[in-house]
Structures are given as structure tokens and as C-alpha cells.
Amino acid sequence: MSDKDYLKDISEIKNLMNKSSRFISLSGLSGILAGIYALIGAAIAYWLVMTCSGGTLIIFHGWVFWTSMFVLFMIAFLSALTGIILTTRKAKKNGEKIWDNSSRRLLINFLVPLAAGGLYTLIILDQGRYGQTGALMLIFYGLALINASKYSIGDIKYLGFAEVILGLFAAYYPGYGFWLWVMGFGILHIVYGTWMHFKYDVK
Template sequence: MKQKDYLKDISEIKNLMNKSSRFISLSGLSGILAGIYALIGAAIAYYLVDTYSSGTLLLDGWIFRTVMLVLFLVALFSIITGILLTTKKAKKNGEQIWDSSSKRLISNFLIPLVAGGIYILIILTQGKYGQTGGLMLIFYGLALVSASKYSIGDIKYLGFIEITLGLIAALFPGYGFWLWVIGFGIMHIIYGTIMHFKYDIK
């Protein structure tokens, strides 16, 4: 009986340490919605490029600026949705939304993401379009793996998948758009669904 009590105490201590060092209130539903936003954005971008510029994207054209606006809106809606749903889940679980673990999570996520975004903007100004999709996937994957140390560990697997898709896109730049759709759209929906049923529904 005492041994069972000791094991129970150790388990509770482990859970408390895990909660104090990791932000675990990320919402699976926000991942699903982010994937849906990405698919909608990709459909709009594909229609614009295919209809108005014969499949060619020029840096100084209005199609390019519109596509960049669409990508920005996809990211913005995903961030807003993530914040709202994660805040709601944290309150439901009685957790703080802005503590040391969430700060570490955000900083570790943003460092590779911001560095990658700046690098992508630099190569775009040089007229190098072919690797853009692959680089987005790679840097986003690196950001997920980096942040996974301070959140639900499962997000690192999504990060590995994004990195792999990015490397494939680098090998086959002609398929970069479709690999982007798979990475940011379909994989987010799959990952979000798994996380929703694994962590959100109790």
C-alpha cells in the first residue's frame, strides 16, 4: 500500500514539474482552423496566379502583392484564432496564459520563424521564387521543434514533417506550392484533429 502511495506521489510531482515548465494549453482546434485558413488562402492564390498571370508570379506585379496579402491574412487569422482558443482552454484548465513557460515557448518559436521570414524576404527581392515554399516549411518546422521543449512535445513531430516536406520542396521546386498546401493545410488539420481528441476532449 505504501509503495502505491509513493508511486502516486512521484507521479503527481512529475505532473506538477511538467506543468510548471511547459505550456500545455495549446488548442488542437486552432490547428484545424489554421489548416483550413491555409487551404482557403492557397486556393485564392492559385486562382489569381493561374487566371491573371498565366502561372507566373512577378515580384513587382499586383498579383504578387495580392498573394502576399493573402498569406499575411492567413497567418494573422491563424494567430488570432490560436490566441483566442488557447486563452479559452487555459482559463478552463485554471492555467495562466502569460507565464514563464508561455514566454519561453513564444521566444523559442519566434527566433527561427522571424529569422526565416527575413531570409525569405531577402531572396524574394533577388527574384529567387522557386525555393520560397520549401524555406517557409523548413523554418516553420524548425520553429515548432524549438518550441516543443516548452509545450506539448507532440508538436515536434509536426515540425519534423514540415522540415521533411520543405527539403522535398527544395529538391523539387516545381512542386513547392503543393507541398506548402500539404504542410500548412492538410498536416495542420490532421495534427489539430489528433491533438483535439488527445488533449482537448476529456
């Protein structure tokens, strides 16, 4: 057997080991839809705030703010539900298990920083520091993506880095927090989802 054959066998073994340790059935289409949900939700929140604040983008500390938070919660719920449905469908199509060691590791590494960020954001809200909400969402979501990328398609870490950077800008320029949130959860998701769809889903 030639050296080329040995190298080919080693490469194939490495690819098999990589696939067995990573959950690679994430759907690019779910990213696109998550971005669309975010844009729709942001439009609803923008209309609500502008209508109730006399034409200035200032979120009241009362029902307007919490209604906007409910809209964001629904966006997250719909995005997660869509992701589960489309990812399950893709996994079945690829003959992969939707729930195994790799998907469990992916979920745990994604949810731990996300849950910590969510709880910290709730603490900040309880203290009345509303201006940092968008920044915290972007930063902790980005960290969750980076942390989970070790157990999935490595490309999601680039989306994570972009979200963290946008979150830091939102923290430094809180007046632009809403628009940076729209860019991070809306536009970036659509761009990333489209790229991933054509790179991994379309064959």
C-alpha cells in the same frame, strides 16, 4: 509506506513539475482552423495566378506575386489571432495563466527561428529567387515548432518534423513547392489539429 506509494508520489511530483514548466493549453481546434485558412488562401492564390498567367502555375514577379504574398500574410495573421483567442479560452477553462514563465519561454523559442526564417525569406525575395519561398516557409516554421515543443505539448514536434521534411522536398522539387506548401500548412494542420483536439481537448 510501500514502494508503490513512493513511486506514485514521485510520479505525481514529476507530473506537477512537468506541467509547471510547460504551456499545455494549446488548442487543437486552432490547428484545424489554421489549416482551413491555409486551404482557402491557397485556393485564392491559385485562382489568381492561373487567371493571370494563362493557365500555367507561374507566379509573375509583379503585382500577382505580391498579392499572393499578402494573402499568405493574412492567413498567418488570422491563424495567429484564432490561436490566441482559442488558447486563451482553453487556459481560462483549465484555470491556467495565459501569460507566465512557461508561455513566455514557448513564445520566445517559437518566434526566434520563425522571425529569422521570415527575414531570410524576405532577403531571398528581394534577390528575385522566388522559387524557394514555399520551401523556406515550411522549413523555418517546422524548426520553430520543434524548438517550441520543449515548452509545450511535446506532440507538436512531430508536426514540426513533418513540415521540415516537406520543406526539404519543396527545395529539391521547386516545381511542386505550391502543392507541398498546401499539404504542410493546410492538410497537415487539419490532421494534426484534429488529432490534438480529440487527444487533449475532448474530455
